[in-house]
Amino acid sequence: MDKAFFDTCLLIAYVFSINSLHLKSESAFNHYSEYFWSSNVVEEFDRRFYKKQKNVRSFFNDLERYLESPNQEFYRPHDLINFALKNYTDRKKDDAKSSVEPFWNRYVGFESQILFDAMKNAISLCLKDLSIDSNRNKSFLESIMQTTPQRTDDYPDIDLMLKSQGVKDADRSITLDGHDFACNCKSPIDFVSFDDECYIGAKNVELLCFNSIKGKYDFNAS
Amino acid sequence: MINEVIKPDIPYILSETTQIAYSKFKALIQKIFSLLKRNKKEKNIKEEFYDSYMDFARKLDEEGFKNESYDYMAICAMYYDLMDRPAELINHEGFFNDLFKAFDELLSAKINNLKEYDSKYDEFLLYCGKMQQYYYTHIAIPSEYYDRDVLNEITNHLLGD
Structure with a gap:
């Protein structure tokens, strides 16, 4: 063993x-x-986990806060990419841009454009699933680690x-x-x-x- | 809509419009719990909640509280999700009241005692994180689109190596 x-x-x-x-x-x-x-590892792990969880959510949170501002009825993937280009620089810009495609394909589908309410709903569901996934992983890890x-x-x-x-x-x-x-x-x-x-x-x-x-x-x- | 005059009810830390947006939001939370307990339904209450919390989140961000805005949105996202399951939402009234109270205290600490703010913030992050872990592990239900490979791909892009 x-x-x-x-x-x-x-x-x-x-x-x-x-x-x-x-x-x-x-x-x-x-x-x-x-x-x-x-216990020192547990404390540091918790702190870093929650900060990373927040980093993962931040792009979609920024997007949520921005969405109504342009006051448009329909949204296309291009609008999300434009948002990333305008609001971030360097690495964060590329990271945000790259996450648009898997998000759109899974949570929106084949539609080329969607209404604001559908967009809002897609982001909420994606954020929820991201949180479920990382917290389930964390709970599983806690169940197999020995202190x-x-x-x-x-x-x-x-x-x-x-x-x-x-x-x-x-x-x-x-x-x-x-x-x-x-x-x-x-x-x-x-x-x-x-x-x-x-x-x-x-x-x-x-x-x-x-x-x-x-x-x-x-x-x-x- | 809430028609009564809204008075700021936490220490004055933000502009008047932002303070009022926060007080409106808090009044709306009370109204939702009250409606649910009386088994009454109001059309578009979920949309009203979303608009209200997003309005305050935007204002917080605009006034330089970007970090706190993310934390506030994380709490509201759980509440918004549970609005589809009213019985569960009522069961977790204390859960959300505790979280909103902790957020109030964090905002107050920011203006009242900046020296202690960093340790207070770490404390809040751990507390809020534990509550989220409980929520997303035991209460939340994955959406029909839940796919670990896609979520991993998105996480990879957003966190990088």
């Missing part, structure tokens, strides 16, 4: 289907049979070593949570971090109790 302690980046990629990282996170879950997180016992040791020497390797405060706490759990667990525990700084930093600290330290490059995206 292979066990692993997971960091927040991996879990966020698992829940939100963020391109190649999502497939790698699925691969990590398939590789192990028991998964652990600490480690609360760490009582600060491990100041290891903390200093991790700091000297450039690992940030929050990531150091999480790494030490995993280390504490691994030291007190009878079976071997791997540490999997999709955060490059944390992964490289932990790799360079030999005192950590993990059986193995793995990063996103250790898992396939297929």
Whole structure:
């Protein structure tokens, strides 16, 4: 039975289907049979989940607020793309533009233009389904993760070593949570971090109790 | 339509028109619960609710409360969705009252104590997020268009790598 302690980046990629990282996170879950997180990971995961959920909704929320402003009766995909072009810049503009086509095809269908009320309804349904999907994923994740016992040791020497390797405060706490759990667990525990700084930093600290330290490059995206 | 004179009922933090839009919205929430409890139906009440919440969301955004506008819309979207299931909406009156109260307190914190606002906002985000998780996991029903592949594609575009 292979066990692993997971960091927040991996879990966020698992829940939100963020391109190649999502497939790698699925691969990590398939590789192990028991998964652990600490209360620090849970807190950070919750915070990042809710912010990302809000980011996903924001394009459609912006669109909803804009829709009545042009005061037109019919809406076409072109109107939504124009909205994205006018209201966003750089990457966000491209991301918003690209999301119009799958949204229109699924929630509007083959119509080339629709009435305002139908448009309003399509956006509401899409927003609801997006929220159901991400929250169902989150709830499923919570059901399969096991929380480690609360760490009582600060491990100041290891903390200093991790700091000297450039690992940030929050990531150091999480790494030490995993280390504490691994030291007190009878079976071997791997540490999997999709955060490059944390992964490289932990790799360079030999005192950590993990059986193995793995990063996103250790898992396939297929 | 609400014909009575609307008086602002939370600390004065916005322009008068926005403040009035918010008070109108809150009065409408009370009116909807009151109608539902008396088993009365009013034509176009759902559209009236949508127009009212969108009006306030736009005004909030225009006055620089963009972030708060998204949070407010997330709460209203759940309410709007549940208006199709009146019995469930009445059962969750406390759920929505708590959320709207928390939103009131967030707005008040923004104007009254900016130093504490960031921690207050984090607290609100976690609270509102947990409530949304409960709603979308246990109460909401997926639409007929629900398709995980399409939703993943949209999410991918909006979040990126």
